[in-house]
Amino acid sequence: MFRDSLQRTVDRLSGAVAGILMGLDGISVDAYTKPGEEGIDIQTIGMELAHVVGQMRKATEQLESGGLREMTLRADKLSVFIQLVNDEYFVACAVKPEASFGKARYLMRLLAPQIQAEL
């Protein structure tokens, strides 16, 4: 069920390679990698992100900036879009540099409430 939602999002976005639903405790719930893109290790990316997202969540609360909703990371060869689903889970999508930044963010904003409804 989660995998279908992740797959729909990844497949709709040109340049997207993988999506994951992850617990902030670093345990993944479900993941999808586009066929032919298995070089991208979305499980390892998810684990690295879980730690950072958890820290930023605590930091934004301490700074009275309200709840953390969204993070994006852009590296030379890969960008990652993250949406918090609730206090325990987030979804992340890895995309190649040529993907549309705006469309990726838009699709991830649609995905988070879909996943939340399924949890």
Add this chain to the structure above:
Amino acid sequence: MFRDSLQRTVDRLSGAVAGILMGLDGISVDAYTKPGEEGIDIQTIGMELAHVVGQMRKATEQLESGGLREMTLRADKLSVFIQLVNDEYFVACAVKPEASFGKARYLMRLLAPQIQAEL
């Protein structure tokens, strides 16, 4: 000198409240807060970010995603735009939710090479 560049960027963006040039070691080089926005503690934000940016930099290298260039964070009451300047420094800008996301990212992309030229 750095402060002038930070101020120009923050003042050009409606909704921006503060900017900072920060070392990845958590020591700030220079900062600017818009008058009347002193409720935003950009020094503390910068220190929290330094830790997270440093971790994400190591993670992207380990994952062979190339160098980390850019991060954005969106919380309920504040968003933060981060651009890596080089291996040791980054610039960050805190903006209110009503600020233009696209313009903030554009201005930060202009700022990073300006700061790099001054370092």
